[in-house]
Amino acid sequence: MCRAIREIAVEIKPEPVRYSVIVKSGLAGRVGKYISKYNPSLVVVISNPTVMGFHGKLLLDGIQDAGLKSCTVIVPDGEKYKNPEQLNYIYGEMIRAGADRRSMVIPLGGGVIGDMGGFAAATYMRGVGYVHVPTTLLAMVDSSIGGKVGIDLLYGKNLAGAFYQPWMVFTDPSVLATLPDAEFSNGMAEVIKSAVIGSPTLFEMIEKLPIKPGNISKNDLEEIIFLAGKIKADIIQADVYEKNERMKLNLGHTTGHAIEKTANFTGFSHGQAVAVGMVAAVMIAEEMGILEDKSFYVRLEKILNKFNLPVKCPNLSPDKVHEAMNVDKKRMGGMHRFVLPVRVGCVRIVENVNDAMVLGVIRELCKD
Amino acid sequence: MCRAIREIAVEIKPEPVRYSVIVKSGLAGRVGKYISKYNPSLVVVISNPTVMGFHGKLLLDGIQDAGLKSCTVIVPDGEKYKNPEQLNYIYGEMIRAGADRRSMVIPLGGGVIGDMGGFAAATYMRGVGYVHVPTTLLAMVDSSIGGKVGIDLLYGKNLAGAFYQPWMVFTDPSVLATLPDAEFSNGMAEVIKSAVIGSPTLFEMIEKLPIKPGNISKNDLEEIIFLAGKIKADIIQADVYEKNERMKLNLGHTTGHAIEKTANFTGFSHGQAVAVGMVAAVMIAEEMGILEDKSFYVRLEKILNKFNLPVKCPNLSPDKVHEAMNVDKKRMGGMHRFVLPVRVGCVRIVENVNDAMVLGVIRELCKD
Numbered sequence: 001m002c003r004a005i006r007e008i009a010v011e012i013k014p015e016p017v018r019y020s021v022i023v024k025s026g027l028a029g030r031v032g033k034y035i036s037k038y039n040p041s042l043v044v045v046i047s048n049p050t051v052m053g054f055h056g057k058l059l060l061d062g063i064q065d066a067g068l069k070s071c072t073v074i075v076p077d078g079e080k081y082k083n084p085e086q087l088n089y090i091y092g093e094m095i096r097a098g099a100d101r102r103s104m105v106i107p108l109g110g111g112v113i114g115d116m117g118g119f120a121a122a123t124y125m126r127g128v129g130y131v132h133v134p135t136t137l138l139a140m141v142d143s144s145i146g147g148k149v150g151i152d153l154l155y156g157k158n159l160a161g162a163f164y165q166p167w168m169v170f171t172d173p174s175v176l177a178t179l180p181d182a183e184f185s186n187g188m189a190e191v192i193k194s195a196v197i198g199s200p201t202l203f204e205m206i207e208k209l210p211i212k213p214g215n216i217s218k219n220d221l222e223e224i225i226f227l228a229g230k231i232k233a234d235i236i237q238a239d240v241y242e243k244n245e246r247m248k249l250n251l252g253h254t255t256g257h258a259i260e261k262t263a264n265f266t267g268f269s270h271g272q273a274v275a276v277g278m279v280a281a282v283m284i285a286e287e288m289g290i291l292e293d294k295s296f297y298v299r300l301e302k303i304l305n306k307f308n309l310p311v312k313c314p315n316l317s318p319d320k321v322h323e324a325m326n327v328d329k330k331r332m333g334g335m336h337r338f339v340l341p342v343r344v345g346c347v348r349i350v351e352n353v354n355d356a357m358v359l360g361v362i363r364e365l366c367k368d
Numbered sequence: 369m370c371r372a373i374r375e376i377a378v379e380i381k382p383e384p385v386r387y388s389v390i391v392k393s394g395l396a397g398r399v400g401k402y403i404s405k406y407n408p409s410l411v412v413v414i415s416n417p418t419v420m421g422f423h424g425k426l427l428l429d430g431i432q433d434a435g436l437k438s439c440t441v442i443v444p445d446g447e448k449y450k451n452p453e454q455l456n457y458i459y460g461e462m463i464r465a466g467a468d469r470r471s472m473v474i475p476l477g478g479g480v481i482g483d484m485g486g487f488a489a490a491t492y493m494r495g496v497g498y499v500h501v502p503t504t505l506l507a508m509v510d511s512s513i514g515g516k517v518g519i520d521l522l523y524g525k526n527l528a529g530a531f532y533q534p535w536m537v538f539t540d541p542s543v544l545a546t547l548p549d550a551e552f553s554n555g556m557a558e559v560i561k562s563a564v565i566g567s568p569t570l571f572e573m574i575e576k577l578p579i580k581p582g583n584i585s586k587n588d589l590e591e592i593i594f595l596a597g598k599i600k601a602d603i604i605q606a607d608v609y610e611k612n613e614r615m616k617l618n619l620g621h622t623t624g625h626a627i628e629k630t631a632n633f634t635g636f637s638h639g640q641a642v643a644v645g646m647v648a649a650v651m652i653a654e655e656m657g658i659l660e661d662k663s664f665y666v667r668l669e670k671i672l673n674k675f676n677l678p679v680k681c682p683n684l685s686p687d688k689v690h691e692a693m694n695v696d697k698k699r700m701g702g703m704h705r706f707v708l709p710v711r712v713g714c715v716r717i718v719e720n721v722n723d724a725m726v727l728g729v730i731r732e733l734c735k736d
Contacts, residue, residue, distance in 0.1 A: 002587050003590075003591070003594070005390070005392065006390070006391035006392060006590055006591070006593075006594040007388050007389065007390050007391070008388065008389040008390075008391070008513075008594065008597050008598050008601045009386065009387075009388055009601075010386070010387050010388070010389060010513065010533075010601045010604070010605060011384055011385070011386045011605060012384060012385040012386075012515070012533050012604075012605065012608050013384040013608075014382040014384070014385070014608065016379055016380060016381040016382070017379070017380040017382070018377065018378065018379045018380075019377075019378050020375050020376065020377055020378070021375065021376040021378060022373070022374065022375050022376075023374040023375070023376070024373065024374060084452060084456055088452055088521070091521055091523070091527060091528060092521075092522070092523060095521070095523040095524070095527065122530065123491070123518075123528045123529060123530055124527070124528065125526075125527060125529070126516065126518060126526070126529040126530055126531055127530060127531065145376075145378065147380070148494065150491075150494060153456070153459055153460070153463070154460070155459070155460060155463040156463070158493075158494070159459060159463065159492070159493060160459060160491045160492065161491060161493070161494040161495075162490065162491055162494055162495060162530065163494055163495065165378075165380050219370050222371075222374055223371070223374070225374075226371070226374040226376065229376050230376050233376045233377075233378045236378070236380075237378060237379055237380065240380050240381075240382065
């Protein structure tokens with residue numbers, strides 16, 4: 001037989017992945033019961049010593065009560081351990097514990113544990129199931145939803161990773177009782193960001209919250225986490241692989257990343273940098289005539305202040321911040337791309353932001 | 369607002385992935401032209417020194433002629449280099465060359481390069497596109513189709529990996545001119561396996577081929593690679609994540625893996641081990657009364673002999689081979705799972721294969 005063209009058409013239809021994010025106080029102790037339906041051969045809990053000390057027993061007891069076998073893998077606390085060495089350590093511990101393709105992973109912790117534990121799940125024996133149990137406010141409203149997993153390399157952050165969705169996310173706001181106030185503020189920056197992107201209701205709720213985290217009612221805490229998570233879920237469903245819509249989640253991040261970098265990732269936490277970045281976005285939106293709601297700047301400043309989040313970065317050099325923005329991967333051919341607020345609950349992706357104007361705004365923010 | 373249950377339903381709809389495997393002599397030089405439609409910011413060719421020496425210029429010239437930027441990453445030749453260290457080296461070289469999310473990877477080589485290069489593509493910045501250019505017969509008919517990518521860990525083979533489909537596969541049989549005869553035989557074992565699983569036509573074609581690889585006509589070579597690849601593609605489309613149908617591709621592998629392991633991965637090549645494994649499968653099928661075609665054993669032995677593939681393993685200890693099978697991950701609760709031939713072009717997955725009978729067959733194969 002002689003054929004003109006020998007071409008094999010391969011069509012892979014991955015099942016649509018559906019999963020639930022459940023937000024409920026006291027949920028961490030009931031994770032075992034929920035996941036018993038998957039009948040995993042082994043449950044691998046990945047955590048750090050701090051979080052394990054606070055919440056490990058609750059989770060593990062629940063897993064045991066559900067009649068499931070478990071093991072724990074403890075990695076050191078901190079972003080600098082989100083690296084290939086620790087990932088290899090996790091693989092090794094999983095092998096030693098006898099994890100197979102029917103085993104499951106539970107990252108119990110904040111973003112670092114979630115990213116690295118999720119990536120271990122994504123790649124161990126070409127992928128096993130996992131469920132998130134986020135223990136920081138930031139992880140609850142941000143990194144636990146959307147399936148972005150990965151590790152840092154020597155050359156930069158999140159350079160090795162995957163899009164790999166969890167089977168469920170168990171968000172238990174009661175674990176936040178052990179979270180330091182500074183970490184709570186950090187998470188609030190992302191909650192506020194979500195509100196600005198997509199929910200006037202959430203924004204108004206935040207305006208009415210008591211100042212001290214400990215004074216926020218259980219119901220209000222569940223509700224703001226739920227609403228913020230819902231906004232993220234809606235956006236990523238529309239754009240899983242970050243091509244368009246998902247960029248909206250970068251509100252405050254263009255300037256924010258530059259601030260973090262200029263401060264050598266020590267002076268500003270991620271949430272603090274995003275807070276200042278949101279203020280920058282409002283100022284740019286106003287300059288460009290995009291901002292419709294003139295009271296917005298004042299309202300934003302007020303809720304950022306309320307949660308001890310900065311609205312300026314007076315100790316940084318404007319030129320250095322500006323330079324750091326220029327190497328940012330979001331820069332497109334000489335013009336800056338920004339997510340800019342129109343009004344509370346509505347943002348726009350704007351490609352052609354003038355560089356000199358951006359520098360002017362940064363200078364303003366860096367003033368004493 | 370007080371809600372009874374706060375649950376966010378997330379539904380991710382990954383696009384169905386469609387790609388073409390094109391089989392045509394002389395294709396390697398035209399890859400650049402084909403991929404220019406993707407407009408990659410950089411093309412990262414990953415290869416080893418041997419393959420790069422033979423076929424690198426042809427590929428790179430074509431990429432340059434298409435007006436695309438490229439760089440090469442060379443890793444040492446051999447399975448032992450399919451490891452985390454080399455993967456990290458690849459990441460580093462990609463960073464240094466300026467690869468971003470719009471860059472593409474081309475693994476140019478056999479299974480080792482394809483697996484590791486594909487895994488680098490799957491995980492670099494959470495995944496970039498890649499196209500395969502397989503240069504061994506084995507990779508052409510087996511590993512380049514199906515999206516299994518990964519690396520070996522200290523603890524075992526392919527322990528870190530993913531299912532990640534290429535954008536295209538460019539199979540150029542003319543590159544096989546530089547392949548050692550032993551490697552050609554190795555690949556023929558998988559071609560024969562494909563024929564046994566799904567194509568009497570292919571089996572008959574192989575029976576009629578000339579003995580020397582160099583004497584096989586260009587058209588016949590294209591056709592057998594095309595038919596073998598088509599069988600693999602049909603099976604993986606039905607079962608991407610290896611839950612049922614895809615297990616058929618393991619014909620000859622249950623015993624084959626045990627033979628490779630017993631011979632310390634040096635005495636038998638993968639193809640040789642699979643050849644003996646297929647003979648074992650036929651013998652077991654006959655013992656169990658599953659084999660319908662009684663002439664099959666003789667026909668199989670004849671084509672294996674023709675391509676210098678073994679039908680026995682007389683230098684191995686039957687007890688050791690048997691023991692190695694027992695730790696094989698395919699063993700299910702005390703009974704062996706085998707893929708067994710019914711007739712040429714038809715196999716069955718059989719779960720309840722008697723252990724003593726398997727040992728008897730292995731003893732037969734290990735006899736002088």
